[in-house]
Amino acid sequence: MRGKALRSLLTGTASVLALTAFNGQVLAQEAEDVFVATGTDSDVEEIIPQDDDYLGEIQLGTSKREVQTQTAEALTTINQEEINDRQAGTVAELIDSVPGVTLVNGSTPQGSGINIRGFGSNSTYGTDQKVLVLIDGATTGAEELYRIGNQLFTDPQLYKEVSVNRGTIGSFEYGSGVIGGVVQLETKDASDYTGGEVGFRFRQVLEGSSNGEGFVTSSTLAWQPTEQAEFLLNYTLRDQNNQEDGAGNEINNSAFRLPSYLIKGKYSFGDDLEHSITASYNDSYSSEKDVPYDSFGTTGGAFGNVDRDIHTRVAGLKYEYNPIGNDLINFSANLTYSDQTIDQEYVEGSSPYAPIGGYDVVNADQRYETTKLTLKNVAYFSTGAVSHDLRAGIELIRKDRLEASSAPGGTDDRFAIFAVDDMQFGGLTVTPAVRYETQHIEGSGTYLDTTSNNDALMGGLSLRYEFASGFAVFGSVAYTESLPILDDLGTPFYMTQPEKATTYEGGVSYARGSLFSEGDAVRAKVNVYQTRIWDVTSYSSVGNIEMEGIELEASYAHLSGVYVDFNANLVDGNEISDTGVESRWRNAPADSARITLGKRFGEAFDVSWELVGNQGVTTSAGDHTPGFGVNNLRTTYRPQGGGIWEDTEVRVSVENIFDHEYTPYLSTRPAPGRNFKVSLAKTF
Secondary structure: OHHHHHHHHHHHHHHHHHHHHHHHHHHHHHOOOOEEEEOOOOOEEEEEEOOOOOOOEEEOOOOOOOOOOOOOOEEEEEOHHHHHHHOOOOHHHHHOOOOOEEEEOOOOOOOOEEEEOOEEOOOOEOOOOOEEEEEOOEEEOOOOOEOOOOOOOOOHHHEEEEEEEEOOOOOOOOOOOOOOEEEEEEEOOOHHHHOOOOEEEEEEEEEEEOOOOEEEEEEEEEEEOOOOEEEEEEEEEEEEOOOEOOOOOEOOOOOEEEEEEEEEEEEEEOHHHOEEEEEEEEEEEEEEEEEEOOOOOOOOOOOOEEEEEEEEEEEEEEEEEOOOOOOOOOEEEEEEEEEEEEEEEEOOOOOOOOOOOOHHHHOOOEEEEEEEEEEEEEEEEEEOOEEEEEEEEEEEEEEEEOOEOOEOOEEEEEEEEEEEEEEEEOOEEEEEEEEEEEEEEEEOHHHOOOEEEEEEEEEEEEEEEEOOOOEEEEEEEEEEEEOOOHHHHHOOOHHHOOEEEEEEEEEEEEEEEOOOOOOOEEEEEEEEEEEEEEOOOOOOOEEEEEEEEEEEEEEEEOOOOEEEEEEEEEEEEEEEEOOOOEEEOOOOOOOEEEEEEEEEEOOOEEEEEEEEEEOOEEOOOOOEEOOEEEEEEEEEEOOOOOHHHOOEEEEEEEEOOOOOOOOOOOOOOOOOOOEEEEEEEEEO
């Protein structure tokens, strides 16, 4: 029923967009003194009249998160302030507040994953290759490692920004086969602490949590010896015992100890410092003893237990050339390398009988390496009345996988060329995007003589029109292909049949300052999408998948410090089996909504209350997962007045305030019960 409703909504949205366009033109003609607020990254925003007469700046209120109303893409960005305030134990917990994002066991780095619009992680594999995760441009992930795969194994303290681009239309300059979306993480820089000034800065963060007796220490040293050079070193240790659910029951397999560190340096040179070289090394390691082989589960079961070491490394070397006065050149060459190893050994006697798949499976060591070189240029130019923001480049990618039991080894070499052009004419922005990718796979070991060659041309088009009233309408269409993966070496048919998908999107956004009172800010965005996948190879006995959904984001901020953030995700998904039987898409998430009410008291206090709710889900098999509503409270205190309290931050939060017992749909473990968190951070 909801599928029909969504199709009706898609049709209705087109009518609303047309009506809005007409009204916007009328408003533009009748209200020459309308102001448009631009930018929301600071407390002070520039207000620009339509007749280009500058009237100065006025201060606008700010909310916890900026709604990205300036783009047709379904984009959400989480900045450093929100990363700090959320006190997330994993990167997955950082982005679970994004509409369309659902976590699978998100409170631990192992046995957890990210589901976006019904794709990505699931309880069988760490990833289905339809969600792309990038760390400083490096592609991470281990394809379909059965029961132990991870999309993301790192610590949130290493990062200053995380962005989630949902859907396909914004993915073509990053990769192929992206249907759920792209998650991009950007590591911290020394200049974030030094402010570009010569000298040392040191930041120490200490955090404790009650549920699982969690402890975090994160130390960051930033050194800028000259204006041209900067260096950063971060060491973070995160430790947690098994947590308890809302009923007081221990959640087995939820303990972890994760040491991580980041080394990063940048050197700028040349006239006006237009050249720069950045090098970074990102490392996370976890050692687990006598834990379930199935990292998604809570008990060893038929697989039994293993001793397991997980080591994730990401290295990068980036050259940038951005000459002042030449808008045609902003060039970067980014060489990245990511490596994940999973070494494990079966614990004798932990299974009641021989482990499923035999001892070779539970003793298998896994290693997955991805090397990538991206050459990219950004050019700004005009052709007549049309301005262009053209991003174009090429990519060379090699994936190298160690052969193990039930995990074919080999190499996957790819070459890609891409171009995305934001063309603007007045209030209209037209963005064509194209990506062409070739692939050569060679097996090793068991599949030594197996090879495969594929190629695909993908692309899309988005349109956005912004009216002087603050309204904008947008729509897009995108087509992508998922080229075969190394896991499919044992199935010759899969090696010659890429998965294919189209996504249609449309919506309305609104951004306005001083709407209800002087200095307030209103932003809202509604996005409707429809995705269809065919020639499916990632899931057993599935021929086609159809997903429809509505994503809503809105925020209101008053100059007094009061703010409200709201988002919601309504979905409907179906799968059609190889025999033509239709049922609910097995990885479609639950409908969800989240609202945050907050108040800033000057620069000192920020207090917010958050309510998160999920609707219950009944699968086609009749299994029911109840819905839930969870309350969270967060407080940030920044002492004012200087002295020993200068650059000090104190954060106190209570998650799951009422100790509610629940298991989120798609998760295989209960959610943690009430959890008190306290952190102290100081920059010296």
